Amino acid sequence: MSNPASLNAAAYDALKARIVRGDLRPGAPLSERALCDELAVSRTPLREALKRLANEGLVEISETRRARVARVSVDEVVNLLAVMAVLEGLSGEQACEKASEADLDELARLQNEMESAYARTDHAAYFALNQQIHLSILxxxxxxxxxxxxxxxxxxxxxxRERLTPTPERWRQAVDEHAEMLALLRRRDGKRLRTLMEAHLRSKTDAYVAAMLNEGLVSMSRAA
Structure with missing residues (x-):
């Protein structure tokens, strides 16, 4: 018999994956009965998973205990990106101090693969490698x-982010910026890397907002 902790974790992981992938859209109701059947868990681990996701801002739970996928406004998206830009910049600065040469060689390999994906206009592969690079720096x-x-x-x-299709000019710029990130890491230039990584994400703000509005994933006003 599975222990409660493993059931809680399984329900949390499965539900979070659906939200992050976009299978469950912002504002979508989360029926406890339906989710219990789909995830093969009882209400207790499901409710623990929902509480955990609510603490992370991915789920909203009303006073009547009804849950739905969290909605987000344009203002909140802009604020999230501003904070993420600061975190990305700090990760780059600290990586300059701590990364080994083996780490940087692996990053160079990912950069080469990402440039190959760009050359063949393979957006899915490019996005996956882009994420690997940023997570590696983190x-x-x-x-x-x-x-x-x-x-x-x-x-x-x-x-x-997975739905965001950059313009050809912005895509080329992003590839070049990643190459510069690697060069700055090799030179251990933390201050310049921090500035570049913050600007790299902030430059995407308008594109993020436009894509989310187009997909109906955000509202113009602050979410109620």
């Missing part, structure tokens, strides 16, 4: 609280 920073905050915020935006 890992090199070796800062637990920073990683925790970053992962929580990233989960709230990943479903739209």
């Amino acid at each position: 890992r090199m920073a070796d800062n637990g609280p920073l990683a925790e905050y970053f992962h929580n915020l990233n989960a709230r935006l990943r479903h739209v």
Whole structure:
């Protein structure tokens, strides 16, 4: 028989994955009965999973205990991206201090693969490698609280990041910026890398908002 902790974790992981992938859209109701049947768990582990996701900002639970996927406004998206930009910049600065040469060689390999995906206009592969690069830099920073905050915020935006199709000009610029990130890491220039990584994400704000509005994933006003 599975123990309660493993059931809670399984329900949490499965439900979070659906939200992050965009299978469950913002505002979608979360029926306890339906989810219990789909996830093969009882109400207790499901409710624990919902509480945990609510603490992370992915789920909203009303006073009557009805749950739904959290909605987000344009203002909140802009604020989330502003905070993530600061976290990304800090991760780059700290990675400059702590990354090994082996770490940087692995990052160079990912960069080469990402450039190959760009050359063949394989957006899905490019996005996956892009995420690996940023998460690798985060890992090199070796800062637990920073990683925790970053992962929580990233989960709230990943479903739209996967849908975001950059213009040809912006895509080329992003590839070049990643190459510069690697060069700055090799030179251990933390201050310049921090500035670049913050600007790299902030430059995408308008594109994020436009994509989310187009998909109906955000409202113009602050979510109620």
